[in-house]
Amino acid sequence: KITTSPKGEHPSVTLFRQYLRIRTVQPEPNYVDEVVLFLEKIASDLGLDCQKVEVAPGRVVTILTWQGTDPRLQSLVLNSHTDVVPVFEEHWSHDPFEAFKDPQGNIYARGAQDMKCVGIQYLEAIRRLKGEGKRLPRTIHLTFVPDEEIGGHKGMELFVKRPEFQALRAGFALDEGLASPTETFVVFYSERSPWWLRITSSGNPGHGSRFIENTAAEKLHRVVASVLEFREQEKLRLQSDPSLTLGAVTSVNLTVLQGGVAYNVVPATMSASFDFRVAPDVDLKAFEKRIQGWCQDAGEGVTYQFQQKWTEPRITATDDSNPWWAEFSRVCREMSLAVKPEIFPAATDSRYLRAAGVPALGFSPMNLTPVLLHDHNEFLNEAVFLRGIDIYVRLLPALASVPALPHER
Numbered sequence: 001k002i003t004t005s006p007k008g009e010h011p012s013v014t015l016f017r018q019y020l021r022i023r024t025v026q027p028e029p030n031y032v033d034e035v036v037l038f039l040e041k042i043a044s045d046l047g048l049d050c051q052k053v054e055v056a057p058g059r060v061v062t063i064l065t066w067q068g069t070d071p072r073l074q075s076l077v078l079n080s081h082t083d084v085v086p087v088f089e090e091h092w093s094h095d096p097f098e099a100f101k102d103p104q105g106n107i108y109a110r111g112a113q114d115m116k117c118v119g120i121q122y123l124e125a126i127r128r129l130k131g132e133g134k135r136l137p138r139t140i141h142l143t144f145v146p147d148e149e150i151g152g153h154k155g156m157e158l159f160v161k162r163p164e165f166q167a168l169r170a171g172f173a174l175d176e177g178l179a180s181p182t183e184t185f186v187v188f189y190s191e192r193s194p195w196w197l198r199i200t201s202s203g204n205p206g207h208g209s210r211f212i213e214n215t216a217a218e219k220l221h222r223v224v225a226s227v228l229e230f231r232e233q234e235k236l237r238l239q240s241d242p243s244l245t246l247g248a249v250t251s252v253n254l255t256v257l258q259g260g261v262a263y264n265v266v267p268a269t270m271s272a273s274f275d276f277r278v279a280p281d282v283d284l285k286a287f288e289k290r291i292q293g294w295c296q297d298a299g300e301g302v303t304y305q306f307q308q309k310w311t312e313p314r315i316t317a318t319d320d321s322n323p324w325w326a327e328f329s330r331v332c333r334e335m336s337l338a339v340k341p342e343i344f345p346a347a348t349d350s351r352y353l354r355a356a357g358v359p360a361l362g363f364s365p366m367n368l369t370p371v372l373l374h375d376h377n378e379f380l381n382e383a384v385f386l387r388g389i390d391i392y393v394r395l396l397p398a399l400a401s402v403p404a405l406p407h408e409r
């Protein structure tokens, strides 16, 4: 239920704190009982249409819609995910699901930055615009999706394949970005492709006291060395060129090692798992060949399998060839917001939207804020949160008024 504001608190902040108290925490987020009801209540308060699409059992996408005045035009999609990552409660100074606010206005909660703030900011901007009697040409759909934090496989990945998504006729989308510790805001126009792969090495087994030839461990060591050498090169490339950001290079980490049964038994197989994040300008076929080469060079019986392999990186143009970018950047200039376009270093649901043909920008309007997503003591200051609503109050009318594009005429 939505209560009245504590004395002196802005009602948008109160609503934000209520959303933060809903435990949509992975791995068992409660979507259906609480979030959907919470969003339905807001939809009815704001006079927005509300539909629910259950993309997988218990996995509901809730869509709130503000109809535009010109039904021929494609819509603006404002996406946010409703789930949050787990917490290590003992490392938090306050209960991460209490949304405690300190005297400086810092609101501590899991999801304060990632990304319950953005979901409420969209809604509160629309509340204000509707309150001013505004009508906008393009329809605005707010999509609240499940399971982003575990890859979106039972969330956005399924949703973009559904007829209900087609029916939204999305022309452009906003989705999450990252906080920025400086005055400058960051906006993300592409993402790196997650490639999660396990390299398995097989070799001769035998007694641990002997010099067994051609062991799984020796070959695994060789391939791991090749991967880590590549890692070092990319790290140096990033460090030596100040124009590059993390998202612009390919990173890799060795994250899991498996194998072995006993100290004195040389195992027949061992494996190493890697989290690669491939930059969007990389030729993916050639990159896979390179991985194949590292395996072959390590010796017979070294193979790889993908656990996750994204092969559809897309870039949303950040020049005036993209009318959505032109409007976005114009509003930022008018508001004197410094904005830096970057490639998102990790993966968000934007990748599914872009691959479905919808240009998308990742933008969470949080400057002067340390980057604490997935970290202990995640917080957002209420003044920064409220400023974000002001920013959407300017952005949404501009984006929802982009004139008919050539394919819409």
Ligand SMILES: CSCC[C@H](NC(C)=O)C(=O)O
Residues within 6 Å of the ligand: 148, 149, 150, 151, 152, 194, 308, 346, 347, 348
């Ligand atoms: C590949 S699906 C996992 C998604 C997750 N997203 C974030 C933002 O951490 C990641 O990049 O690891």
Ligand SMILES: [Zn+2]
Residues within 6 Å of the ligand: 081, 114, 115, 148, 176
């Ligand atoms: Zn997120």
Ligand SMILES: [Zn+2]
Residues within 6 Å of the ligand: 085, 114, 149, 373, 374
């Ligand atoms: Zn996250």
